[in-house]
Amino acid sequence: MLSHTVLFRLRRPFDDEQRAEFVAALRTFAAEAPLTAGPMTVTVNLGxxxxxxxxxxxxxxxxxxxxxxxFTSYLKHPRHQVLATEVLEPACASWLSLQAEVS
Known part of the structure; x- marks a missing residue:
């Protein structure tokens, strides 16, 4: 099994509404994430x-x-591509991705 974790940093400055829209877009994607072997979770920093x-x-x-x-197929999946180009690139200053083997 492969674990995939991504940390997102939004572009500064941003307001509560922009943060909420970003998180909502992530949660919408996660609800029907393609090719996963279980649920995709979204967590939000408490500030x-x-x-x-x-x-x-x-x-x-x-x-x-x-x-x-x-996982490689997931990266190429059209829904993931839309997330990257329409949500992540405009909203994020950066993001870090980690893939690890899990048992």
């Missing part, structure tokens, strides 16, 4: 730390895939 800190992520997305080949 306990100073958001001006560059080490602060605003949201995260986690999913599990059966193997690396399925």
């Amino acid at each position: 306990v730390r100073d958001p001006a800190n560059a080490r602060f992520a605003d949201a995260a997305l986690s999913a599990t895939f059966t193997d690396a080949e399925t």
Whole structure:
């Protein structure tokens, strides 16, 4: 099994409405995420730390895939491509992705 985790940092400045729209778009995608081996989860930072800190992520997305080949197919899937180009690129200053083997 392959675990896929992404941390998102929104472009600064942003307001509560922009953050809510971004999180809603992630949750809509996660509700019908293609090719996953279980539910995709979206978590949102509680804002306990100073958001001006560059080490602060605003949201995260986690999913599990059966193997690396399925994950590669997910990256090429049209729904994932739309998420990247229409949601992530306009809203995010950056994002970090980690793939790890899980048992």
